[in-house]
């Protein structure tokens with residue numbers, strides 16, 4: 001380590017075994033929908049799961065989770081996360097609700113991310129999922145400076161514009177040394193409920209091809225289904241219906257694959273730690 005002003009070293013959160021960031025590059029591709037449903041699927045598969053809404057400017061997790069209580073702050077300024085649908089969650093939306101835009105500088109953003117990680121009473125968790133904001137890497141930098149990440153999931157639609165941004169997200173994670181555990185293709189195709197014809201609204205298969213090209217696991221595709229949007233708007237994500245629900249199976253398949261990848265990544269990180 002060089003002398004002088006050393007970069008802050010990330011420190012693991014006691015009790016939290018894996019931290020996974022969900023990013024997309026492009027907004028509106030369903031990143032929060034995927035993060036929330038993956039988190040619920042993991043929890044229904046027996047994992048203890050927390051969810052951080054790291055989108056400070058446009059927090060959507062409270063609406064999608066149907067939770068809005070202000071979190072309690074206890075001794076030592078420790079924040080109690082909201083417990084909804086079996087998950088522990090924190091969002092700036094719980095603290096500053098309403099539609100007022102939040103204006104803040106970079107250091108404040110960094111501070112909030114640190115607080116969400118270190119000052120929330122997460123307890124024992126198998127997975128802490130972090131829903132990243134779309135766009136630039138500010139929050140990712142705050143994250144990697146604060147805690148060691150197990151890896152990231154990149155969400156994209158199959159359209160070329162979305163994939164172009166997904167590739168940027170892949171490069172960003174590579175730059176900060178975060179392993180991408182997989183790509184999820186969202187809004188993959190639409191099955192007409194009347195004629196059962198499959199319509200590829202945003203094209204199809206592009207995310208899988210991108211995954212192959214970058215040698216990254218493909219975690220699966222999620223159909224464009226009105227019930228997924230309705231579930232999000234009502235605060236009752238479709239994954240709550242369990243793995244057998246036709247609308248939720250895509251999320252459960254992706255959650256299973258993610259668990260395998262995350263276990264492998266966590267195990268190899270432990271090996272490196274023990275050797276060094």
Ligand SMILES: Nc1ncnc2c1ncn2[C@@H]1O[C@H](COP(=O)(O)OP(=O)(O)OP(=O)(O)O)[C@@H](O)[C@H]1O
Pocket residue numbers: 024026027028029030031032033034055058060133134186187188222223224225226227228229230232233
């Ligand atoms: N597979 C899907 N089928 C139907 N609707 C979907 C699907 N995925 C997402 N949506 C809907 O698309 C809209 C955008 O999704 P979401 O808010 O999750 O995107 P996002 O990428 O997190 O956006 P941003 O980060 O820019 O706020 C929401 O209304 C959501 O319910």
